[in-house]
Amino acid sequence: xxxxxxxLSYKLPRYRTTAVSIELNQPPCCKAMKMYLLTALxxxxxxxxxxxxxxxxxxxKEKNLRMDCKYTLTDTxxxxxxxxxxxxxxxxxxxxxxxxxxTFKNRANVTLMDKMCRLSLTGxxxxxxxxxxxxxxxxxxxxxxxxxxxKALATCSAFSTLLQTGPAxxxxxxxxxxxxx
Numbered sequence: 001x002x003x004x005x006x007x008l009s010y011k012l013p014r015y016r017t018t019a020v021s022i023e024l025n026q027p028p029c030c031k032a033m034k035m036y037l038l039t040a041l042x043x044x045x046x047x048x049x050x051x052x053x054x055x056x057x058x059x060x061k062e063k064n065l066r067m068d069c070k071y072t073l074t075d076t077x078x079x080x081x082x083x084x085x086x087x088x089x090x091x092x093x094x095x096x097x098x099x100x101x102x103t104f105k106n107r108a109n110v111t112l113m114d115k116m117c118r119l120s121l122t123g124x125x126x127x128x129x130x131x132x133x134x135x136x137x138x139x140x141x142x143x144x145x146x147x148x149x150x151k152a153l154a155t156c157s158a159f160s161t162l163l164q165t166g167p168a169x170x171x172x173x174x175x176x177x178x179x180x181x
Contacts, residue, residue, distance in 0.1 A: 050074050052144035055134050058156035065124035066156055069117040069134035071142065080138040082110055082117035086130055092119060095137075126150030 054070040073080060081095040089101035092108035094117070100108060109120045117134060129149035136142050 050142045055144045055146045059153045065121040067119040071136045083135040084119045085133045
């Protein structure tokens with residue numbers, strides 16, 4: 001069997017160089033198209049990954065910290081879990097198996113809403129800036145960290161909520177006019 005392949009190897013170099021020369025003489029657009037397809041296939045996994053899109057914080061009238069963590073998911077059939085951490089300490093979680101740190105027990109409340117996870121922390125101390133992390137877990141984990149300075153924190157208001165939901169509200173109000181035309 002080996003001798004059969006050895007005999008073929010004498011003939012192969014001529015055919016191999018012909019095949020390579022055909023490959024090298026392709027127009028540049030074909031090479032670019034192959035690279036584009038390869039890049040698209042490699043990046044397709046990243047496009048479908050879940051991510052935390054926005055992490056905002058504000059101070060309520062009662063001087064409590066409120067953080068909103070907006071996210072996108074890959075799979076809507078399974079419900080995600082949400083954790084909030086201050087540095088390495090777990091503040092709160094929607095996962096009942098995750099236990100919060102003793103300093104945040106009975107002070108932090110984490111709730112999941114439609115594509116948003118909210119932390120409400122009572123007894124917020126305005127001393128110094130601290131890192132707060134929102135972690136969304138479904139199949140994989142996605143997180144975002146924000147530096148929150150209690151002294152420079154904006155007050156939560158209806159106006160800030162209106163700014164966040166304003167474009168959708170305007171579209172709904174103008175929809176009858178747009179459909180009429």
